[in-house]
Amino acid sequence: MKRVLSIWMAAVALGASATxxxxxxxxxxxxxxxxxxxxxxxxxxxxxxxxxxxxxGLDVDYCRAMAAAIFDxxxxxxxxxxxxxxxxxxxxSGEIDVLSRNTTWTLSRDTSLGLNFAGIIYYDGQGFMIRKxxxxxxxxxxxxxxxxxxxxxxxxxxxADFFRARNMKYEVVSFTTADETIKAxxxxxxxxxxxxxxxxxSMRLKLAKTGDHVVLPEIISKEPLGPLVRHGDDQWFDxxxxxxxxxxxxxELNVTQKxxxxxxxxxxxxxxxxxxxxxxxxxxxxLTRDWVVRIVKHVGNYGEIFERNVGASSPxxxxxxxxxxxxxxxxQYAPPVR
Amino acid sequence: xxxxxxxxxxRRIGTIAADPRLRSFLLQLALxxxxxxxxxxxxxxARQNLANQKIATGFGFLSETAGFGVSQSLIxxxxxxxxxxAFVVGLLNTLLVSGLGVVFATILGxxxxxxxxxxxxxxxxxxxxxxxxxxxxxxxxxxxxxxxxVLGTLPSPRxxxxxxxxxxxxxxxILMPRLVLESGSAFVFxxxxxxxxxxxxxxxxxxxxxxxxxxxxxxxxxxxxIVILPAIAFVAAGAPISLDxxxxxxxxxxxxxxxxxxxxxxxxxxSTYTASFIAEIVRAGFLAVPRGQTEAAASxxxxxxxxxxxxxxxxxxxxxxxxxxxxxxxxxxxxSLAAAIGYPDFFYVFAGTTLNQTGxxxxxxxxxxxxxxxxxxxxxxxxxxxxRAVALKGA
Numbered sequence: 001m002k003r004v005l006s007i008w009m010a011a012v013a014l015g016a017s018a019t020x021x022x023x024x025x026x027x028x029x030x031x032x033x034x035x036x037x038x039x040x041x042x043x044x045x046x047x048x049x050x051x052x053x054x055x056x057g058l059d060v061d062y063c064r065a066m067a068a069a070i071f072d073x074x075x076x077x078x079x080x081x082x083x084x085x086x087x088x089x090x091x092x093s094g095e096i097d098v099l100s101r102n103t104t105w106t107l108s109r110d111t112s113l114g115l116n117f118a119g120i121i122y123y124d125g126q127g128f129m130i131r132k133x134x135x136x137x138x139x140x141x142x143x144x145x146x147x148x149x150x151x152x153x154x155x156x157x158x159x160a161d162f163f164r165a166r167n168m169k170y171e172v173v174s175f176t177t178a179d180e181t182i183k184a185x186x187x188x189x190x191x192x193x194x195x196x197x198x199x200x201x202s203m204r205l206k207l208a209k210t211g212d213h214v215v216l217p218e219i220i221s222k223e224p225l226g227p228l229v230r231h232g233d234d235q236w237f238d239x240x241x242x243x244x245x246x247x248x249x250x251x252e253l254n255v256t257q258k259x260x261x262x263x264x265x266x267x268x269x270x271x272x273x274x275x276x277x278x279x280x281x282x283x284x285x286x287l288t289r290d291w292v293v294r295i296v297k298h299v300g301n302y303g304e305i306f307e308r309n310v311g312a313s314s315p316x317x318x319x320x321x322x323x324x325x326x327x328x329x330x331x332q333y334a335p336p337v338r
Numbered sequence: 339x340x341x342x343x344x345x346x347x348x349r350r351i352g353t354i355a356a357d358p359r360l361r362s363f364l365l366q367l368a369l370x371x372x373x374x375x376x377x378x379x380x381x382x383x384a385r386q387n388l389a390n391q392k393i394a395t396g397f398g399f400l401s402e403t404a405g406f407g408v409s410q411s412l413i414x415x416x417x418x419x420x421x422x423x424a425f426v427v428g429l430l431n432t433l434l435v436s437g438l439g440v441v442f443a444t445i446l447g448x449x450x451x452x453x454x455x456x457x458x459x460x461x462x463x464x465x466x467x468x469x470x471x472x473x474x475x476x477x478x479x480x481x482x483x484x485x486x487x488v489l490g491t492l493p494s495p496r497x498x499x500x501x502x503x504x505x506x507x508x509x510x511x512i513l514m515p516r517l518v519l520e521s522g523s524a525f526v527f528x529x530x531x532x533x534x535x536x537x538x539x540x541x542x543x544x545x546x547x548x549x550x551x552x553x554x555x556x557x558x559x560x561x562x563x564i565v566i567l568p569a570i571a572f573v574a575a576g577a578p579i580s581l582d583x584x585x586x587x588x589x590x591x592x593x594x595x596x597x598x599x600x601x602x603x604x605x606x607x608x609s610t611y612t613a614s615f616i617a618e619i620v621r622a623g624f625l626a627v628p629r630g631q632t633e634a635a636a637s638x639x640x641x642x643x644x645x646x647x648x649x650x651x652x653x654x655x656x657x658x659x660x661x662x663x664x665x666x667x668x669x670x671x672x673x674s675l676a677a678a679i680g681y682p683d684f685f686y687v688f689a690g691t692t693l694n695q696t697g698x699x700x701x702x703x704x705x706x707x708x709x710x711x712x713x714x715x716x717x718x719x720x721x722x723x724x725x726r727a728v729a730l731k732g733a
Contacts, residue, residue: 152694
């Protein structure tokens with residue numbers, strides 16, 4: 001019933017909220033003193049609360065980086081857990097300032113939903129997870145299978161495309177939350193659990209016996225995940241874009257939490273521009289000159305965030321793969337600060 | 339002239355203030371205008387906000403391809419079908435589960451309600467325990483109980499054993515043979531109907547009595563009629579009816595008729611939960627009929643069963659029907675809890691998946707409200723019509 005209520009409130013908010021004359025979102029955020037950030041209801045590695053209620057994860061750290069850039073304090077974020085189904089309505093209605101919830105960038109979401117994607121924080125693709133004892137080694141052997149998925153996702157559409165294109169039969173059972181989906185899979189309602197591969201690894205941690213389940217090798221879609229904001233505030237959109245670019249640029253120029261002070265003294269002009277000792281790039285965004293210093297000091301660079309939350313040193317142990325920097329054979333590439 | 343006109347105008351204003359009917363009419367009109375203006379302001383503001391954020395509006399999305407699959411639909415639905423068709427699929431699923439739910443809840447509710455008034459202490463206590471348990475637990479909990487704790491623990495398709503030939507109870511639902519009707523099957527049904535008519539006539543014409551032998555002969559003749567007539571038609575029409583048996587192939591059963599566990603869990607939970615309320619309504623209705631009615635019937639020499647059927651029930655129904663209507667409406671609206679277990683009801687398919695994929699919250703919420711309102715109003719209309727039929731005439 002809470003869900004119904006939130007959609008309702010959003011619909012009412014769209015009708016009743018003041019029109020375009022709203023003050024710039026950056027000023028509003030500064031005035032209220034925190035960023036309202038939409039995240040998942042619990043996806044280990046991306047956004048999940050620990051036993052003390054502190055949120056951690058890749059998507060969470062992005063919001064913390066924004067708070068660091070604006071307030072020089074990564075704790076000035078409040079998190080709103082959202083289902084896949086309710087996330088866009090929450091952003092459209094202004095309930096949250098930024099949505100950082102492993103959301104796939106698609107054309108219709110970018111246009112007719114009235115939203116803007118700030119960039120790609122994680123290059124993902126959709127995959128299938130199945131019990132080992134089913135003895136299936138390829139997604140092409142899944143004809144006739146029952147498939148559990150989450151509603152309101154691109155996943156739900158991709159799986160339909162995949163089976164339709166190959167003329168294979170399937171039964172889809174879709175649930176509202178990731179937890180309901182994995183529970184149904186675990187209970188044997190479905191043969192297969194499908195989602196973005198990163199999510200498969202993450203949800204597998206919630207299963208009783210992690211080793212009993214395998215992720216099939218096929219990747220059936222492109223899932224570029226990134227943070228997004230609503231249309232109509234270009235300054236805020238610029239900040240969300242450049243906070244992400246700053247994280248990637250910091251890794252590329254080898255600025256880490258540890259060597260931040262030394263790198264600040266470097267004569268390298270690229271580093272000087274990034275760290276604000278030369279030029280006023282932060283101010284052009286409406287932030288301070290040392291905005292990147294603040295981000296790296298509190299949150300670290302992109303590589304550090306990745307390793308900490310989903311990389312080899314985390315319980316998920318996901319390879320960097322496509323998410324390596326372009327200089328190392330990956331796709332992560334950010335425009336230069338100049 | 340000018341002076342006279344001025345005077346009459348004053349009088350007119352005077353009469354408006356003095357005439358209470360006119361005054362109240364004007365006040366009502368002002369209120370109506372205010373409400374209309376508020377509604378318009380809301381609508382206009384929403385439209386402007388949507389335009390500013392460049393969010394798509396209108397109902398054009400209904401004719402676009404949906405692109406998602408649905409686990410249960412009464413009409414053919416493929417991924418290439420439109421959102422409009424998904425709307426119909428969801429609506430039919432809601433009507434199916436609420437329609438069957440209303441029927442089962444009514445039967446069970448009346449049975450439990452009457453059992454609770456029984457002079458058999460065990461039966462009455464059992465019925466009491468049923469009511470007190472089910473109506474005091476949250477419905478969402480009961481839906482999840484049926485789904486996860488009961489149906490979810492059935493064996494997987496590969497591990498399930500057939501019951502009664504080829505009925506399988508699995509965690510993916512209940513599978514049973516499906517009747518496949520081809521052209522010509524109408525003959526068989528016609529023959530069956532003919533046999534039944536013949537049997538009824540046989541028993542009516544010959545009357546009662548005639549001893550055990552006559553009854554035995556008539557019984558045998560009836561049996562022969564009901565077997566042989568349809569059998570002849572079946573052979574003559576070239577075996578137009580066959581059974582499609584469920585068969586395990588790969589991951590799942592293929593063929594047969596499958597009832598999804600999501601549907602069953604929702605139906606069980608809605609029926610048993612609502613039945614506990616109906617039972618109390620029924621009990622209240624029967625107990626509200628004055629005791630003197632029973633005593634009067636007894637003094638006329640009516641048997642107990644006849645008293646119940648002819649005297650008590652008709653009077654009780656008048657009290658039962660109005661609150662019963664509310665329960666039917668509750669059941670229909672509660673069916674939207676389907677979202678918790680992934681049963682593709684109207685709310686889930688339309689206000690859930692479709693809303694998310696198109697992002698058009700205002701249109702979809704408005705349509706969803708209109709649909710539930712329409713279902714509820716139609717239910718009320720039917721029940722009010724029935725209520726008038728059983729109500730005291732001229733009262």
